[in-house]
Amino acid sequence: MVENRPLTAFLTHLVLILGVIAIALPVWITFVASTHDALRMNQAPLPLWPGDYFLVNMKQTLFGSGLSGTESAPVWLMLLNSLAMALMISTGKIAISLLSAFAIVYFKFPFRMGFFWMIFITLMLPVEVRILPTFEVVANLGLLNSYWGLSIPLIASATATFMFRQVFLTVPDELLESARIDGAGPLRFFFDILLPLSRTNIAALFVILFIFGWNQYLWPLLITTDTSMTTIVMSIKQMLEAAEQSPQWNIIMTTALLAMIPPVFVVIAMQKLFVQGLTETDK
Amino acid sequence: MLKRVHFPTSALPYLLVAPQIIITLVFFIWPASQAMYQSFLIEDAFGLGTEFVWFENFQILATDHHYLASFQRTAVFSVLVAALSMGFALILAGFAQRVVRGAMFYRTMLIWPYAVAPVLAGALWVFMFNPTLGIFPYFLEFAGITWNHYLNGTQAMALVILAAAWKQVAYNFLFYLAAMQSIPNSVIEAAAIDGAGPARRFWTIIFPLISPTTFFLLVINMVYAFFETFGIIHAVTQGGPGTSTTILVYKVFNDGFVGLDLGGSAAQSVVLMVLVIAMTVVQFRFVERKVAY
Numbered sequence: 001m002v003e004n005r006p007l008t009a010f011l012t013h014l015v016l017i018l019g020v021i022a023i024a025l026p027v028w029i030t031f032v033a034s035t036h037d038a039l040r041m042n043q044a045p046l047p048l049w050p051g052d053y054f055l056v057n058m059k060q061t062l063f064g065s066g067l068s069g070t071e072s073a074p075v076w077l078m079l080l081n082s083l084a085m086a087l088m089i090s091t092g093k094i095a096i097s098l099l100s101a102f103a104i105v106y107f108k109f110p111f112r113m114g115f116f117w118m119i120f121i122t123l124m125l126p127v128e129v130r131i132l133p134t135f136e137v138v139a140n141l142g143l144l145n146s147y148w149g150l151s152i153p154l155i156a157s158a159t160a161t162f163m164f165r166q167v168f169l170t171v172p173d174e175l176l177e178s179a180r181i182d183g184a185g186p187l188r189f190f191f192d193i194l195l196p197l198s199r200t201n202i203a204a205l206f207v208i209l210f211i212f213g214w215n216q217y218l219w220p221l222l223i224t225t226d227t228s229m230t231t232i233v234m235s236i237k238q239m240l241e242a243a244e245q246s247p248q249w250n251i252i253m254t255t256a257l258l259a260m261i262p263p264v265f266v267v268i269a270m271q272k273l274f275v276q277g278l279t280e281t282d283k
Numbered sequence: 284m285l286k287r288v289h290f291p292t293s294a295l296p297y298l299l300v301a302p303q304i305i306i307t308l309v310f311f312i313w314p315a316s317q318a319m320y321q322s323f324l325i326e327d328a329f330g331l332g333t334e335f336v337w338f339e340n341f342q343i344l345a346t347d348h349h350y351l352a353s354f355q356r357t358a359v360f361s362v363l364v365a366a367l368s369m370g371f372a373l374i375l376a377g378f379a380q381r382v383v384r385g386a387m388f389y390r391t392m393l394i395w396p397y398a399v400a401p402v403l404a405g406a407l408w409v410f411m412f413n414p415t416l417g418i419f420p421y422f423l424e425f426a427g428i429t430w431n432h433y434l435n436g437t438q439a440m441a442l443v444i445l446a447a448a449w450k451q452v453a454y455n456f457l458f459y460l461a462a463m464q465s466i467p468n469s470v471i472e473a474a475a476i477d478g479a480g481p482a483r484r485f486w487t488i489i490f491p492l493i494s495p496t497t498f499f500l501l502v503i504n505m506v507y508a509f510f511e512t513f514g515i516i517h518a519v520t521q522g523g524p525g526t527s528t529t530i531l532v533y534k535v536f537n538d539g540f541v542g543l544d545l546g547g548s549a550a551q552s553v554v555l556m557v558l559v560i561a562m563t564v565v566q567f568r569f570v571e572r573k574v575a576y
Contacts, residue, residue: 008481012378013385019375020392023452026407027399029418033410045421096302103299109292115300122311124563128510128532129555132539132548133314133321153310156303173286186290215400217514218536233400237518240406249410256406263398268391278397278454279461 027260033253034058041249053250061254075255078232082214083262085150085231089213090206092155098202101164102190106176123158127219135222145226154219159281160205166280167198204277207270211263232259315556321549333546340550349526350534350551357530360444361508368448369500372455377485379456380463390460397453401446402514408446409519432520436527439520443528446519447512454507455500462496463489502566509558531555 029048033041036051062076073081103109104116127134134153143149171194179189195202220231230238236259239252267274290296322340324333344350379389396404412419412432420430432439466489474484513532516522522529522537529537535555539548 003475008381012381015378016375016382016389019371019378020389023393023396023449026404026411026449029411030407042416046416046418048418096306099299100303103296106286106289107292107296107299108289109296112296115304118307118312119303122307124560125311125315125556126510126559128513128535129552129559130311130314130318131536131552132545133317134310136317137309137314152306156306156311161303169286176286176289186295211398215398215403217400217402217517221517222540233402236402236406237514240409240518249416252406253410256403260399260403263400264395267395267398271391271394274394275457275461278457 030253030256033249034257036250038248038250046249057250057254061251061258072235072238073227073230075232075235075258077228078230078235079258079262081147081150081229082231082233082259084147085216085220086210086213088147088151089154089216090209092151093157093160093209094202094205096155097157097160098164098195098198101161101168102194104161105165105168106186106189119156119158119161121158122156127154131218131222138223144223145229149223150216150220150229150231151213154213154216160209163201163205163281164198167201168194171197200273200276201280203270204273204280206277207266207274208277208281210266214263235259318549318552318556321545322553323546324549325546336546340546341554343547344550344554353526353529353531353534356440356528357509360440360447360512360528360530361505363444364447364451364508364512365501365504367444368451369455369497369504371448372452372459373497375452376456376459376463377489379460381481390457393456394453396450397457399450400514401450401511402518404446404450405443405515405518408442408449412442432524434524436524439524439528443512443515443519446515447508450515451504451507455504458496458500459493462493466492499566502562506559506562506566509555509562 029046032047032050034057035054036047037053037056040047040051063074100115100119104112138144138149138153141149143152175193176189179193184192215233216231217233217237220229220234221237224230224234232255236252236256239255243249243252323335323337325336325339326333375393379386379393382389399407409432411417412430414420414431414433417430423430430438432442470488470492471484474488479487509530510532512530513536516528516530516533517536520528522533531551532555535548535551538544538551542548
């Protein structure tokens with residue numbers, strides 16, 4: 001700070017604390033809802049202070065039948081499905097982007113730029129604009145209701161390829177020269193030199209992509225009809241629909257809490273990598 | 284683009300790009316071209332045959348007042364989401380960059396909503412605004428406002444805008460904060476010596492200097508509001524009441540999967556594709572300028 005004025009300093013902290021409260025309020029209310037029993041959650045006004053049913057709700061949500069009166073998979077299975085999908089999407093994206101960036105930067109071959117532009121085009125085709133035909137392709141390939149169908153159509157990535165291309169371009173040429181003099185082939189160079197050099201970039205990207213994968217909604221909604229393949233994020237919508245008949249907000253909000261804990265934890269625990277990943281991929 | 288020193292041509296690079304290219308072809312380019320092709324077809328009423336009609340689907344769209352209304356609604360929705368979340372983020376970042384002690388704490392507490400899925404953001408807000416039980420309707424009642432977003436289209440729109448903006452504040456805050464921290468301290472100090480107070484420094488020095496970031500965030504927020512808010516709409520209002528929150532992305536989904544109007548839905552997809560391409564071009568032109576800047 002340039003000058004030292006106690007009043008401005010006070011004002012600064014006041015505004016920031018109000019901002020933090022405003023941002024956290026929806027989640028606080030969710031948390032409070034997950035700590036009361038169903039009876040209390042049906043009386044207006046709803047509580048603003050936690051009760052003591054948190055563990056009971058947690059247990060019923062995770063291992064019980066979930067929402068009574070609905071046919072759905074247990075929540076622990078949904079969490080596992082989400083985890084599998086998020087991990088497959090993030091590692092898949094990183095793996096294929098590393099390989100294609102390596103090919104584009106370190107090899108001269110016919111159609112190199114053609115391939116580059118083809119990857120670039122994927123930036124302009126989000127799932128939302130090609131919903132129906134992509135669904136048909138996946139259905140024809142027999143990938144509905146499978147982990148492959150959940151992840152593979154989403155793992156092509158222009159941003160990840162660009163980012164790795166950027167990273168590879170900063171690697172000094174001398175490294176390749178000396179590697180070649182020492183008799184290393186392309187794959188050896190890739191695994192022993194390029195991969196270790198881009199370790200932090202891979203980690204940063206992984207954080208972003210994990211969140212991206214975990215939070216997928218429209219895609220899993222379309223291609224999973226089998227309840228055992230439901231992901232936690234898409235289950236919320238079904239629960240909200242059920243809530244219109246029999247509101248069990250304590251269970252719904254406990255599920256919502258469980259659905260957001262893993263990605264939020266990743267952001268907070270790996271904040272440095274998260275910020276790096278976000279600013280690197282979105283340039 | 285290419286390294287000065289590189290490996291000799293062989294089959295290897297083709298193998299390396301193969302996974303990415305195959306997935307791109309099968310799941311991106313082929314479906315997109317299918318959407319384009321279908322947008323030229325009209326299915327007859329019984330679904331027995333299709334007819335190639337050139338641009339008739341687009342002509343129908345251009346004269347369909349439901350579609351035009353949805354276009355307008357999407358524009359209002361995305362401008363308000365962008366303005367609300369960017370304004371809020373700008374204020375918070377402006378104060379946060381002045382803080383020395385506790386800076387890390389504030390940053391952590393303000394960026395985590397990035398990780399909340401849009402549909403979850405929708406669920407949290409729909410719970411807070413539940414007409415019979417929610418906290419906000421309870422307090423609004425005292426102010427003489429009856430809240431029911433299941434019946435009132437304006438209130439439904441306000442609710443999805445709030446939920447969408449809430450989630451996006453984190454992202455905007457992070458980029459604004461980074462932009463402000465990259466302004467050299469000497470500039471700020473010089474202004475302070477000339478007698479400019481904090482507010483004046485903010486509007487005459489900081490805000491103009493971060494205008495490239497504002498522009499970048501504007502594009503990103505528009506893309507977000509256009510495409511990624513599907514989950515919020517789907518969870519909170521399902522486009523309703525009536526069609527008062529049916530934005531373009533929701534309409535494509537609804538006409539295609541629920542209404543089964545393949546040609547019309549495909550034509551809408553093509554329009555959306557053109558919009559994404561336009562936004563991406565704007566974004567990339569901007570990046571080039573930033574490099575020179």
